[in-house]
Amino acid sequence: MRYIEEKNVSFEHVRSSDELGRYLVAARDLSPGDLVLTERPLVFGPKGMPDPEAVMPCVGCYKPVSTEAGERCSKCGWPVCSGNCPGLTDPRHHGAECLILSARPDCELKDMFNYYRHDALLPLRCVLLQSVDPDKWSKLTEMQSHMECRTPGTEAYDDANEFIVEYLMNNFISKLDEATKKKHLPNISPDLIHKMCGIIDTNALEIRHPEGSELLALFTNTCIMEHSCIPNTKHTFAQSVKDKNELFRITVKVVVPVQKGNHITTMYSHALWGTQARRQHLKDTKYFACKCQRCSDPTELGTYLSAMKCLGDDGNPCDGIHLPEDPLDDETEWACNKCSVKINNSQVNMIISQMGEEVENVQMMGGSPMMLENLLCRLSTFLHPNHYHLYAIKHSLIQLYGRxxxxxxxxxxxxxxxxxxxxxxxxxxxxxxxxxxxxxxxxxxxxxxxxxxxxxxxxxxxxxxxxxxxxxxxxxxxxxxxxxxxxxxxxxxxxxxxxxxxxxxxxxxxxxxxxxxxxx
Known part of the structure; x- marks a missing residue:
């Protein structure tokens, strides 16, 4: 057993188990507002923008910049907000990677998304820690990567291989001379970049930049925190700072009372997804099956967020609701609480997926109140009034009514x-x-x-x-x-x-x- 010790931090026990790995428990009773931990990121990097053909994040400060009219880094040609952006020479931002990216000096105005892959920058910044900050590199390599689950042929491996590993190796790293490679990337291989991708997918936290772009960051101690779909902590990131070294410092605070000995938890999924969607997302990205109190409860704490209406059988209507018999079983049947009708899980998944696409399409089109009300009425025939698809529609409607x-x-x-x-x-x-x-x-x-x-x-x-x-x-x-x-x-x-x-x-x-x- 050891402690996380930082200034003004509550001292919490770090424990481990075969099922959970390392996790935190409260060393004393904690109240809302109590500080659990605060730390600077090991490394961070930008994600791509939703419309990369029009807007990309500056590689020095992450402000969204026009890809057509925006300026370019004078050395590597990547889009920047200004040639004077301080982040261009800062090794925590663009300073170290610029030399590697300069191995491909050409600028491009067409097919920008494939030419400037911002999702490849964080893995590059990770491997550059070998020379930029060996202490951080040592801490980074201790993080879980789940490479045993990311073998060739899996979606995670193949996507990383095509869009990040081969992109970095073929366009930049293979073009470096041996002296540059030895100085800045003394240990580099496709396997190592794959491991960085695994570490990022397993541990990275998302940061929303004030101007609209998004980043991912890795933290030494925060990654120990266990997931729960009803988390008892909230984390925030420092963005308006005088000391540039404090940028993106994470602060984790308790939000509900936590008794001594209880687990301290965060959430790595979306709170307004149903149980099956959350659990599948966690399996795909974090490689574990959540068994928290909410996931184990067919009613999701009495909210019925995933419940469906029963339509009866053989012309006999029913006003019951369908719930999964065992929400922790991916093959579970859904049983009505009033009649004998059951439906299998694959049918439920297909219906919910189709409805989700309808909701997403209407919202992306900027649906009018009438469009949303019609969709709400139609889906309400099949879904419990509290279903998360109906929640999304109602949340949009409420704001439209406000106008x-x-x-x-x-x-x-x-x-x-x-x-x-x-x-x-x-x-x-x-x-x-x-x-x-x-x-x-x-x-x-x-x-x-x-x-x-x-x-x-x-x-x-x-x-x-x-x-x-x-x-x-x-x-x-x-x-x-x-x-x-x-x-x-x-x-x-x-x-x-x-x-x-x-x-x-x-x-x-x-x-x-x-x-x-x-x-x-």
Whole structure:
């Protein structure tokens, strides 16, 4: 047993088991806000942008830059925000890799995504730690890579081989002279780059840059933390720093009470995916099968986030719901809670996958309220009202309703209020400490607040005015929701989305306070 010891860090036990590997347990009772650990990243690098033909991240500071009109690094030709970007000479950013990338000096304006593969930069920066920082290299190579699962023929191996390993070896490393290779990459091979890809896939954390790009970073101690689909910690990254060495420092804090001896956990999947989607993602990327409390519960803590409606059999309708008999079994049958009808797991997966594509397509098209309502109505025939596909549609609808405040009848306001309350209940159950869904919760609380305030100003459905007591009840709930929204965002202010949302909410809070003074 050993301890993680850093300034201002709670001392937590590091233990290990065959099933979990290394993991953390609380050395004392921990309360929300208690610090678990904080550390600088070993190495970090950019991910590709969603539309790389139009925008790519600067290799020195990661700001999105136009691929056509943007400047290029004078040495290697990769897109940059400016030839004077400080990160171009900083070895933690572009400084060390530039020499390697300069082995292919040509610039390209067509097929940019395949020519400038930003997802290959982090593996390159990893192998360059051999010469840039041998101490970090030693720590990096101790991380789990799961190479036993990434053998030739597997999707993970073949993708890494085509898009990263061969890309780096053929375009850059093979063109280096022996002296350069010996000095900067003394130990380099396709197998070593594959190992770096495995370490990144298994351990890297995603960082959202304030201006919209994304990065991946590796941390020595944070990677020890065990996954749970109901995590008890939240992590944030320092981005507005005076000391450049503190950039992307991670801080991990407790968000719900943790008793002494209990595991300290984080989450490596999406909190609003159903159990099968989460578990499959973890198997594909982290190489383990999650057996946490939420995954083990067919109802997902009573939220029914994956549940389907039973349509009955042989013309006999049924209003029951289908749940997996054993959610930890990939081949489980789904049984109705009211009749004898069962459906197999492959049928469920096919239906849910098709519905997911429909939801994604409508949202990518910027679906109108009518389009989303039609899709909601259609999918509601087959899915439990709390299903995660319906959650996604409702979350979008609630925000669209918010833009139509002048056109909303009291019936529509009542519908929005009910929808907000339902989604808040699900969100709070799945993430009581705002570890992963703080922005979702803040949006829901804010939209509920605006609907409650509008209702307080409007007459009732029958046209009669509200009593003072009815107005008071609405405004008291509105006060609670706006305050909950503000608290929910307290750890998200390093991100542009969190800051922008807080500005909107605080403006509404001032208007609400004035209203309350008027209403006494």
């Amino acid at each position: 139509l405040t002048d056109q909303m009848s009291q019936n529509m306001l009542d519908k929005k209020i009910m929808m907000c309350r339902d989604l808040i209940k699900i969100t709070k159950t799945l993430d009581p400490g705002n570890a992963r869904l703080s922005l979702y919760n803040a949006v829901l609380q804010y939209e509920l607040h605006t609907a409650l305030v509008l209702s307080a100003k409007n007459p009732k459905n029958d046209g009669t005015p509200r009593t003072d007591e009815e107005v008071k009840q609405l405004l008291v709930e509105a006060k609670d929701t706006i305050e909950d929204a503000i608290v929910s965002l307290k750890d998200d202010l390093e991100e542009t989305s969190g800051n922008q949302l807080l500005e909107v909410i605080q403006k509404s809070k001032k208007e609400f306070d004035r209203l309350c003074q008027e209403k006494k």
